[in-house]
Amino acid sequence: MEILHIENLSFRYPKCESYAVKDINLNICAGEFVVLCGQSGCGKTTLLKLIKRELAPVGEKSGEIKYNGTDIKELYDRASASEIGYVMQNPDSQTVTDKVWHELAFGLENLGLPQEAIRRRVGETASWFGIQGWFRKDTDKLSGGQKQILNLASVVAMEPQLLILDEPTGQLDPIAAADFISTLLRLNRELGITVILAEHRLEEVFPVADRVLVMDGGKIILNGRPENIERGLLSLNENHPMLSGMPGAVRIYNMLQRRLPDIFNPSELKPRGECLLTVRQGRDFLEEHFKGEGQGDVKPERQEEPYAIEMKNVWFRYERDLPDILTGMELRISRGELFFLLGGNGSGKTTVLNVISGLNKPYRGRILIDGKSIKDYRGNALYRRKLAYLPQNPQTVFLKDSVRADFVELFKALEISRADYEPKIEKISEKLGIEGLLDRHPYDLSGGEQQKCALAKILLTEPEILLLDEPTKGMDAHSKLALKAVLKELKTEKMTVAVVSHDVEFAAENADRCALFFDGSVISSDVPEIFFAENSFYTTAANRMARRLWKNAVTCEQVVEKCIEEAGKRRKTVGEDGNKTCEKI
Amino acid sequence: MKAFSGYHPLTLLIYFLSVLMTAMFLWNPVIQLEALLGAGLFAAMLQNGKETAGDILFYIPLFIMAALANPLFSHNGVTILFFMNGNPVTAEAFIYGIALAVTLIAVLLWCKCYSIIMSSDKFIYLFGRAIPKLSLVLSMALRFVPLFKRRFHKVRKAQRAMGMYSSKSYTDRLKGTLLTFSAVTSWSLENAMETSASMKARGYGLAGRSNFSIFRFAPHDFLLLAFNVLLMLGTLMGAAFGELEFYYYPQISGSSLSVPGLLAYVCFGVLTLLPFIIELKEKILWKYFISKI
Numbered sequence: 001m002e003i004l005h006i007e008n009l010s011f012r013y014p015k016c017e018s019y020a021v022k023d024i025n026l027n028i029c030a031g032e033f034v035v036l037c038g039q040s041g042c043g044k045t046t047l048l049k050l051i052k053r054e055l056a057p058v059g060e061k062s063g064e065i066k067y068n069g070t071d072i073k074e075l076y077d078r079a080s081a082s083e084i085g086y087v088m089q090n091p092d093s094q095t096v097t098d099k100v101w102h103e104l105a106f107g108l109e110n111l112g113l114p115q116e117a118i119r120r121r122v123g124e125t126a127s128w129f130g131i132q133g134w135f136r137k138d139t140d141k142l143s144g145g146q147k148q149i150l151n152l153a154s155v156v157a158m159e160p161q162l163l164i165l166d167e168p169t170g171q172l173d174p175i176a177a178a179d180f181i182s183t184l185l186r187l188n189r190e191l192g193i194t195v196i197l198a199e200h201r202l203e204e205v206f207p208v209a210d211r212v213l214v215m216d217g218g219k220i221i222l223n224g225r226p227e228n229i230e231r232g233l234l235s236l237n238e239n240h241p242m243l244s245g246m247p248g249a250v251r252i253y254n255m256l257q258r259r260l261p262d263i264f265n266p267s268e269l270k271p272r273g274e275c276l277l278t279v280r281q282g283r284d285f286l287e288e289h290f291k292g293e294g295q296g297d298v299k300p301e302r303q304e305e306p307y308a309i310e311m312k313n314v315w316f317r318y319e320r321d322l323p324d325i326l327t328g329m330e331l332r333i334s335r336g337e338l339f340f341l342l343g344g345n346g347s348g349k350t351t352v353l354n355v356i357s358g359l360n361k362p363y364r365g366r367i368l369i370d371g372k373s374i375k376d377y378r379g380n381a382l383y384r385r386k387l388a389y390l391p392q393n394p395q396t397v398f399l400k401d402s403v404r405a406d407f408v409e410l411f412k413a414l415e416i417s418r419a420d421y422e423p424k425i426e427k428i429s430e431k432l433g434i435e436g437l438l439d440r441h442p443y444d445l446s447g448g449e450q451q452k453c454a455l456a457k458i459l460l461t462e463p464e465i466l467l468l469d470e471p472t473k474g475m476d477a478h479s480k481l482a483l484k485a486v487l488k489e490l491k492t493e494k495m496t497v498a499v500v501s502h503d504v505e506f507a508a509e510n511a512d513r514c515a516l517f518f519d520g521s522v523i524s525s526d527v528p529e530i531f532f533a534e535n536s537f538y539t540t541a542a543n544r545m546a547r548r549l550w551k552n553a554v555t556c557e558q559v560v561e562k563c564i565e566e567a568g569k570r571r572k573t574v575g576e577d578g579n580k581t582c583e584k585i
Numbered sequence: 586m587k588a589f590s591g592y593h594p595l596t597l598l599i600y601f602l603s604v605l606m607t608a609m610f611l612w613n614p615v616i617q618l619e620a621l622l623g624a625g626l627f628a629a630m631l632q633n634g635k636e637t638a639g640d641i642l643f644y645i646p647l648f649i650m651a652a653l654a655n656p657l658f659s660h661n662g663v664t665i666l667f668f669m670n671g672n673p674v675t676a677e678a679f680i681y682g683i684a685l686a687v688t689l690i691a692v693l694l695w696c697k698c699y700s701i702i703m704s705s706d707k708f709i710y711l712f713g714r715a716i717p718k719l720s721l722v723l724s725m726a727l728r729f730v731p732l733f734k735r736r737f738h739k740v741r742k743a744q745r746a747m748g749m750y751s752s753k754s755y756t757d758r759l760k761g762t763l764l765t766f767s768a769v770t771s772w773s774l775e776n777a778m779e780t781s782a783s784m785k786a787r788g789y790g791l792a793g794r795s796n797f798s799i800f801r802f803a804p805h806d807f808l809l810l811a812f813n814v815l816l817m818l819g820t821l822m823g824a825a826f827g828e829l830e831f832y833y834y835p836q837i838s839g840s841s842l843s844v845p846g847l848l849a850y851v852c853f854g855v856l857t858l859l860p861f862i863i864e865l866k867e868k869i870l871w872k873y874f875i876s877k878i
Contacts, residue, residue, distance in 0.1 A: 054785040081788030093779035098727040099706050105797040112793035140731040158787065357746050383748030396743035399768040413749050443775050461747060
């Protein structure tokens with residue numbers, strides 16, 4: 001049965017030339033799990049908000065949206081509020097009240113349910129979501145993941161038929177995100193709630209989706225089963241930007257198909273002609289077709305350079321009665337190195353950066369920045385052309401009404417005259433591609449744009465050492481590629497960069513060296529090819545697929561390189577054996 | 586964990602009001618001492634040993650100061666003890682000072698217990714019944730304040746790590762604080778848009794909003810309330826008969842002990858000790874259950 005029917009929907013914001021969404025035709029059946037993907041700014045949010053009447057933006061709209069056969073404009077207020085649920089990205093700003101139980105009851109109060117009915121529904125919901133343990137807590141005391149589960153639960157308490165989620169895991173770490181997605185999947189599978197989910201992080205949701213929609217420029221360009229999306233993208237454009245955002249298995253399949261076309265006949269592959277989606281499928285496929293020789297290439301160790309950052313037996317805790325966060329931490333980062341510190345949520349990775357940047361003082365141990373003890377940097381000396389720190393939320397970097405005003409404020413503090421700073425602003429804007437954003441209000445920018453502008457501001461202090469906290473949080477694949485390019489350029493400038501991150505895929509692609517932080521200290525550290533090969537759980541999707549063939553292949557590109565190498569060798573031996581036709585690899 | 590806080594907010598409010606009003610308006614030394622004793626025992630039950638010790642260290646000097654202040658400034662009374670700077674210091678003023686200090690500390694301690702027991706959600710529940718909109722606004726405000734604080738600290742830290750507004754200059758720092766404040770305010774307003782969207786999406790603004798609370802008026806609430814009313818009646822009866830009247834000036838004099846007076850003292854004594862008894866009973870029961878396992 002059709003639950004949502006959209007016909008010829010177009011919409012544009014007031015005073016806008018172009019349409020935010022255009023000619024959307026879409027049918028969604030009851031009980032479907034639909035994933036909506038596309039680059040930031042492609043119109044996903046606008047489309048989702050148009051479906052939820054209460055949130056529909058103001059502007060010029062044509063076409064119709066029907067929910068269960070009724071135009072959403074004609075739905076009863078109560079039905080519209082309760083039957084179509086909407087969850088947004090930011091866990092903090094969606095929470096209305098101060099107590100968990102009150103938050104759960106909020107929607108039901110609005111519907112005017114009697115006390116006993118609310119008590120029952122709230123209790124039921126809390127039990128189903130497993131939140132009875134923090135039922136009486138303050139909402140402010142919850143972790144980001146818990147907050148987002150609460151936001152979901154308080155919407156589900158109203159018994160929606162259709163659940164719309166706009167990048168709900170954008171602000172969560174991978175573990176919390178996977179938790180959230182599995183809860184969502186349970187809602188869909190066990191309660192039959194129809195789900196429309198907009199997401200950037202596709203690794204988990206892509207294989208379980210019933211249908212995937214790809215949006216670009218306000219239009220739905222693809223609409224089909226996840227297995228067919230890769231083929232669809234390929235037929236639209238060989239190098240479609242969305243391809244880089246696909247799960248590892250899809251990317252490997254895609255690259256193999258493009259780069260080994262002469263010996264790669266999709267019709268002979270298993271599963272027949274269908275794209276690989278999960279790590280298991282990818283692994284089976286690779287092991288069936290390749291033998292795997294050698295371990296894969298390992299980046300040579302960097303030459304010994306003097307240390308830019310050195311931590312010697314550092315101990316830290318926030319308060320006297322609280323447990324230690326850093327327990328005898330030892331860390332050495334050489335000059336010019338791009339270093340990634342990985343680790344679980346709440347393990348204290350951010351604290352490491354706070355301590356290195358002098359914002360928190362350890363109670364024991366020494367920290368040397370460029371060979372000089374951090375205590376010997378008087379006043380602001382450390383933050384002047386030496387070290388810069390970009391916090392997790394780039395918004396915290398801005399205080400003024402425009403990005404440019406913020407830059408100017410910084411130069412005033414650095415005592416640089418106007419004639420000197422104008423070219424600097426120009427140069428950095430060009431480098432990061434933010435020329436068009438300089439006169440915008442920092443809060444009006446999208447997450448990725450904010451990140452770039454914040455990075456620009458930090459770089460204007462001309463640091464030698466750059467600290468980044470979770471720079472890829474909430475970013476789409478395209479922005480990640482842009483960040484990758486920036487990091488590469490910084491590396492050619494010999495800047496030392498220390499990144500704290502959850503994002504193993506991003507670390508594998510970019511790091512000179514990775515380290516795992518656990519229980520207050522670094523427990524392993526190596527070049528990514530060895531680091532991930534030695535890990536069994538904490539590793540990339542590509543490595544999980546290929547680790548039995550080529551242990552040290554950790555990125556999709558490396559796996560594909562190895563496949564091509566092996567195919568090439570085989571072709572050579574086949575050629576020597578006589579002109580047999582190409583054997584199936 | 587705290588047995589007394591498990592009662593219904595309304596029961597608790599009535600209890601605290603009864604005790605506080607009586608202690609403040611019935612100027613009788615026995616009543617005041619009973620109020621102090623009850624509050625002290627209750628506070629000791631609610632806190633751990635370290636906090637209680639800290640309290641004692643805080644209240645004893647306060648007690649002495651309050652008690653000594655009165656005879657220094659008030660020279661009423663007939664029993665002159667000695668002269669200071671040509672002014673008489675009287676025994677009545679001295680005793681009145683002690684009574685004043687007892688009342689002051691009893692009221693302070695009761696207020697302290699009140700703030701421990703009556704958490705924000707109970708408060709909101711009570712006032713929400715009268716004005717439903719207000720209770721939501723209060724709840725949202727209580728959610729907003731810690732969020733604002735957290736954001737403020739984050740921005741401050743980010744600015745410090747850029748070496749901004751952290752020089753020795755006082756004006757520079759003040760400027761930084763003001764700028765941060767205004768930035769966090771606009772950040773919060775920006776967020777408020779999203780919060781209001783989330784409220785609207787969940788049907789806020791529909792007619793006939795109801796008010797949910799997790800508190801239930803249970804039989805033990807009724808029992809406590811009934812006790813409370815009875816004991817208050819006993820106390821007020823004593824006051825109504827004029828048996829609780831007590832004068833410090835010009836000479837210490839009170840009504841002689843009578844049946845209604847005695848009844849009032851007993852009633853109020855029991856009333857002030859109720860929370861302590863409830864907590865103690867709970868603790869003993871708990872121990873008993875554990876020992877059985």
